[in-house]
Amino acid sequence: MKISVIIPCYNEEITIKQVIEEFRKYLPDAEINVFDNNSKDNSVILAKEAGAIVTEVNYQGKGEVIRRAFSDIESDIYIMVDADMQYDISKIKQYIDYFLYNKLDMLNIAREVVDENVHRKGHTFGNVVITGFANILFGKKINDMLSGYRIFSKRFVKSFPADSRGFEIETELTIYALQMRFPIDEISARYFRRPEGSYSKLNTFKDGFRILFTIIYLTMTEKPLLFFNSISIILFIIGMFLGVGIIIEYFETLKVDRFPTAILTICLLILSALSFSIGLIMNAIKKAISENRRFIYNSIK
Numbered sequence: 001m002k003i004s005v006i007i008p009c010y011n012e013e014i015t016i017k018q019v020i021e022e023f024r025k026y027l028p029d030a031e032i033n034v035f036d037n038n039s040k041d042n043s044v045i046l047a048k049e050a051g052a053i054v055t056e057v058n059y060q061g062k063g064e065v066i067r068r069a070f071s072d073i074e075s076d077i078y079i080m081v082d083a084d085m086q087y088d089i090s091k092i093k094q095y096i097d098y099f100l101y102n103k104l105d106m107l108n109i110a111r112e113v114v115d116e117n118v119h120r121k122g123h124t125f126g127n128v129v130i131t132g133f134a135n136i137l138f139g140k141k142i143n144d145m146l147s148g149y150r151i152f153s154k155r156f157v158k159s160f161p162a163d164s165r166g167f168e169i170e171t172e173l174t175i176y177a178l179q180m181r182f183p184i185d186e187i188s189a190r191y192f193r194r195p196e197g198s199y200s201k202l203n204t205f206k207d208g209f210r211i212l213f214t215i216i217y218l219t220m221t222e223k224p225l226l227f228f229n230s231i232s233i234i235l236f237i238i239g240m241f242l243g244v245g246i247i248i249e250y251f252e253t254l255k256v257d258r259f260p261t262a263i264l265t266i267c268l269l270i271l272s273a274l275s276f277s278i279g280l281i282m283n284a285i286k287k288a289i290s291e292n293r294r295f296i297y298n299s300i301k
Contacts, residue, residue, distance in 0.1 A: 003030040003096070004075035007052070007083045008065040008148075013041040014195055015085035020050035022089040027096075033073060034083070035065045043083075063164035063172070070157045078157050082148040087111075088190040095151060098187065105156040105182040108174065110144035111191035130211055134171070137219050137226075138178040142186060145174045146211070149189065156182060159297040168214040175215070179222045180293060224286055228279030232272045239268030 005023050009016055016034065023032050034047040034054045047054050057068050066080070077096065081087055087109070099107045131145040148170060156177070164172045177184045220227045243265035246258055256262050 001076040002074075003027065003077045003079065004073050005030050005032045005079045005081065006066070006069045006073065007032070007034045007047075007081055008037065008062050008069075009034050009039060009043050009047065009083040010037045010062075011039045011041050011043060012083040013039075013043045013046055016043050016083050017046045017050045018085050019081070019083050019089070020047060020052050022085075023092070024051070026089055026092050027079075030079070031073075031075070033069065035069050037061070037065050059165075061165040061167075063162065063166050063169035066164075066169050066173075067162035070160060070162060073157075076154055078152040078154070080148065080150045080152065084194055086192050086194060087149045088192070091189065095187065095189075098185075099151045102185060103183060104151075104185055105153045106173070106177045106184040107151040108142060108144065108147055108184065108186040109149040109151070110147055110186050110188045111149075112188040113191050130171070130208070130215065133212075134175060134178075134215055137215070137223065138175060142174060142178075143188075144186070146170045155297050155300045158300050159293055161293075164214060166210060168211045171211050171214045172218065175218045175222065179218075180290070180297070182297075221282075221286065224282030225279050228275045228282065232275035232279065235268050235272035235275060239265050239272060242268070 005027070007016070007019060012019075020032055020034070023030060032052045034043075034052040036044050036047070036054060036056050038056075038058065038060060044054055044056065055068065055072065057065050059068075069080075070078075077099070079092070079096075081089070095107060095109060127144065127146050131142060134145055135141055146167075150173070160173070160176060162169070162172070242261055246256060246262050246265065249258075250256055
């Protein structure tokens with residue numbers, strides 16, 4: 001089997017060489033690919049010196065890097081890992097054995113924090129909220145949806161649509177696997193603090209909102225009945241709440257004095273019906289897309 005390591009990189013000169021050397025040590029037969037995303041430091045030079053295959057991606061964003069990597073690399077097993085040297089790579093062979101034994105398409109390697117100060121508090125809170133939200137919507141327990149350390153099968157990689165541009169790519173990877181009901185699992189690995197001088201590129205609020213928006217958007221596209229029917233029910237309840245008084249008044253007086261409220265009620269009920277209809281149409285489209293994705297997935301050997 002050919003094993004390929006994908007390392008997205010942006011200004012990681014302090015750690016990139018060490019990450020490559022760790023994989024050389026614990027997985028000597030793997031092909032190591034560094035996809036540099038417009039680094040301004042010496043990351044590219046150091047990656048080449050360490051013997052990695054370096055590809056430069058001009059479009060900015062981790063999602064852009066992963067899309068390019070998944071398109072370019074032909075392999076049997078794909079390992080995605082961040083270039084910050086925070087993940088424990090020493091047990092990678094055990095993770096691969098677990099991945100193969102259980103015939104998985106994605107193995108999410110959750111972060112087992114060994115130092116309470118490894119994350120900013122906003123990052124920890126945001127991860128808990130976003131992961132919990134996704135678990136409620138898509139019905140499977142994932143403890144760390146935003147982990148950047150994963151193992152994929154070729155069928156997963158070559159059927160993955162990869163629409164995201166930035167750090168929301170991990171969210172898309174997880175939700176795609178859950179929605180397609182691929183065989184996936186999760187194990188944990190130690191997660192360390194960044195070395196001195198290295199810093200996170202994740203913006204707590206900006207990227208957090210982008211990830212949350214991605215979940216909402218994927219809920220709309222992957223679970224349209226749930227999304228649009230929820231809106232329909234809310235509009236219907238508000239419309240009926242406003243309209244009950246008007247209906248009672250009409251039967252008592254045979255007149256409608258509150259025309260603005262009556263018009264608003266009618267509009268809300270029409271929008272409720274439209275939302276329900278859109279949900280049915282979107283669900284039919286989503287089913288066709290899912291069937292096409294499944295066909296592509298099954299066609300990959």
